[in-house]
Amino acid sequence: MTTVHHQREAGNTPLSMPHYTPAGTRLSNTTRYLCTAAFLVPGFADTVVDTLIGDMRRSVPPSHGFDLDPIVRQCFRVRRRQAAQHAIGTVLLLIAAYLSIVTVLAVAALGALVAFARSATLRELLERLRLPSLRWILAWALALFGGWIVYGLWQLIDEEVPSDYTDTAADAAGDHPWVALAVLLGIAGMLYAFRREDYRIVTAEFAPGAAPRRLRLRDTLIEDRLALIAAAQRGNVVVHHDDPFLGCGRVRQGWSLSLTLRPRTPDGNRPEEPVAIDAVALNQRIKKAIESMRADWLDEGQRVAGLSVRSYVVADGIRDEHDPVLDPVSGMPYTMADDATVDAIVANPQGGLRQYLRVVIPVRGKAIRDQHDDVILGAQALGISVSAFVHVAVEGGMLYAEFIGTVLPPLRPECLLADSLRPEKAASYALGSTLRTAIVDVVAGPLRLAQAADRAIRLRLAMSRSVAASTEFRTHDYGARVSVRDLASDRVPQSYLQKLDGVKYVKLVDRIVGEAIIDFLVEAGVDPLEFRQAVNQITMNNSSLVQVGTVLGGQNNFGGSGNVFTSSGGSAHA
Known part of the structure; x- marks a missing residue:
């Protein structure tokens, strides 16, 4: 995959940068699994892009058995898909709020309670108190409390609208709860369509023996940075931040x-x-x-x-x-x-x-x-x-x-889905995945869209700041901080x-x-x-x-x- 030159130019250091050649007819298994992680492991794509692309001068650890180039390209693909999904969800949620703000607030309240019951913060708190079983009791209590809130809000919806209420816009905004609920269900359907496409990509494009697709990025600056880290990953010199064995376990x-x-x-x-x-x-x-x-x-x-x-x-x-x-x-x-x-x-x-x-x-x-x-x-x-x-x-x-x-340690089980999930089962698998998180995802579109926009802006700022920092100061930390393989790994061998x-x-x-x-x-x-x-x-x-x-x-x-x-x-x- 790579060829290395050892020639020393006149007056230059005996160290050099390897040449990089893109993957040929197929990707290695670990590369396929890490491309899958971009679609199925939460936060993986954002961490890879922010860490490897955001700092233009930072080195990367050696990639043994996988290739960073297609992985980073798939991470950008996932970020674009997620931004489109959040934008569509935000538009539909605004329409639902216009039709019935009470309905949207009811679903949002229930989603917030479910998210809290599933949160790592609550789990860590209960583990610190040595009460892990209490989490399920709290989950059921919060679900009942959420149901009580929804019932109360629906009671408000069913109340008769005053006869002297003549504001047409306000009337339209609060008098169509069932239509608003249908729009919210439409958001869930949209989420399912995106999720089904994710599983189709995983089971088709990252299946064993599938021909690789090399996606082109529109930003030439990002392409240049990606070319550098793709070459750097094939070297035998490890410039580290605080862990010289980064990515080795x-x-x-x-x-x-x-x-x-x-x-x-x-x-x-x-x-x-x-x-x-x-x-x-x-x-x-x-x-x-x-x-x-x-x-x-x-x-x-x-x-x-x-x-x-x-x-x-x-x-x-x-x-x-x-x-x-x-x-x-x-x-x-x-x-x-x-x-x-x-x-x-x-x-x-x-x-x-x-x-x-x-x-x-x-x-x-x-x-x-x-x-x-x-x-x-x-x-x-x-x-x-x-x-x-x-x-x-x-x-x-x-x-x-x-x-x-x-x-x-081994990769997380979801990274291996391309080897285990039959393509014809992708739709049903996506449906189950969507239903497990739908109550939160339906109302989270605006927040996640804002976060996606913030990440895109901060990425550009980080790229320019990293270049400036390496030239404005006499010293700079060029050491690698993150291993892509570690981000998708289980904590320990299972x-x-x-x-x-x-x-x-x-x-x-x-x-x-x-x-x-x-x-x-x-x-x-x-x-x-x-x-x-x-x-x-x-x-x-x-x-x-x-x-x-x-x-x-x-x-x-x-x-x-x-x-x-x-x-x-x-x-x-x-």
């Missing part, structure tokens, strides 16, 4: 170790002069060891399918105006470092960039076959993704090694197998990294005893997803009382 396991590089001696003495080792060679050794988990010499069923290893260079988001990380043409940070630059970062750990090896295992699943090579069970994707980050540095005659394992595989693959990579480092140290003539002891202790004590402990020589505790061993030197954090 929660940290489930991690440790850091330090070791004095003392040589192995037959007499057991400990010379002062450390062994000189090559951090770049160690980095390459670890990469090769991890890649062996999918080697061709393994049986197909034993290979870790989809495993990939690549460099992951981390940089703080706050940069000076003349920082070499910044592209002087676009004003955005560079996001691609070539192999020579990565090696230089590894060899110079004191610099402002930190290099990790990023291991990604998408947990796609493999088909189970019998001895005759017949498929017993087809491949099943669990929806999670495991990442592991490995950093090594040689400094002051010591080795520092760091390991971080993360698990990215099924037992998702949790189990998340732990399993983190532990597998953890183990092979530790063994690769030990093997390299032995070959280099370094005494690996302290490192081996620390790694073994970490492995034994990482029985849960996250363990925290420290090793600083002497007695050391890992994650709890009773897990104690003695180390005469070196240090570790697990």
Whole structure:
């Protein structure tokens, strides 16, 4: 999908910006699911547009397994559709209010009560008071109260109009409750039509194997910004705001170790002069060891399918105006470092960039076959993704090694609707979705139209202000803040197998990294005893997803009382 150039222009930084090529004949599964999220996950489209487009200088995290370009385009499409829907609903609601303001107020009062009963604010309050079951009691009480309000208002409608009431306009505005109610039902019908079209788009355009549609945006400034972030997502340099592992999931396991590089001696003495080792060679050794988990010499069923290893260079988001990380043409940070630059970062750990090896295992699943090579069970994707980050540095005659394992939860169930919902069932599914929220949506058109207009205006202001802020001040925060994949994710893995595989693959990579480092140290003539002891202790004590402990020589505790061993030197954090 992308091709990267490594050429260095005269006088330019060794960092660069990747080239971007739009998707060809089909979108990846994750891209399809995130396009679906734009239509079905509330607030997703607005957050994506405001965050990625609103700040013209902000970087984006790498997009592993998906493409930002079609996702952002679908988000703009959803915003336009929603604006049209709110405009039509507002016009019809004004007509209904002209026919019978009392009817509209009655429905609005009932809608407000329903919205409050369903609100996150009420749920959080009851959870804080440890009364979660009270929410349903309040919901029924509010429903009865709302019904009483509606009944009282309808009683007012049925009262006889005074005989001396001669104002024709006022009479028309308050004497047609049934017609007003019919108009409100017309708004509900309009909402259903839009919702049915949403499900048609999801089940047709984002179905497996469907040819992608690349929507063109009318605004050239937005097109230019989208071209920049589409290219930036394919890099290996991550300019972050406060989370260098944005979009990779929660940290489930991690440790850091330090070791004095003392040589192995037959007499057991400990010379002062450390062994000189090559951090770049160690980095390459670890990469090769991890890649062996999918080697061709393994049986197909034993290979870790989809495993990939690549460099992951981390940089703080706050940069000076003349920082070499910044592209002087676009004003955005560079996001691609070539192999020579990565090696230089590894060899110079004191610099402002930190290099990790990023291991990604998408947990796609493999088909189970019998001895005759017949498929017993087809491949099943669990929806999670495991990442592991490995950093090594040689400094002051010591080795520092760091390991971080993360698990990215699956996408929300509604994002997968294109794979599960039959197109012929889209209409009935849309009807159920509309009925669940109709009492609120019917009267919310004016408010939501105002919010849509405000968002459009604020987007243009944010775009211009971000450019001005990056030029008016000597420093600016270019760091990425939001991952599109995170916005559509469940909070945690849901099924037992998702949790189990998340732990399993983190532990597998953890183990092979530790063994690769030990093997390299032995070959280099370094005494690996302290490192081996620390790694073994970490492995034994990482029985849960996250363990925290420290090793600083002497007695050391890992994650709890009773897990104690003695180390005469070196240090570790697990």
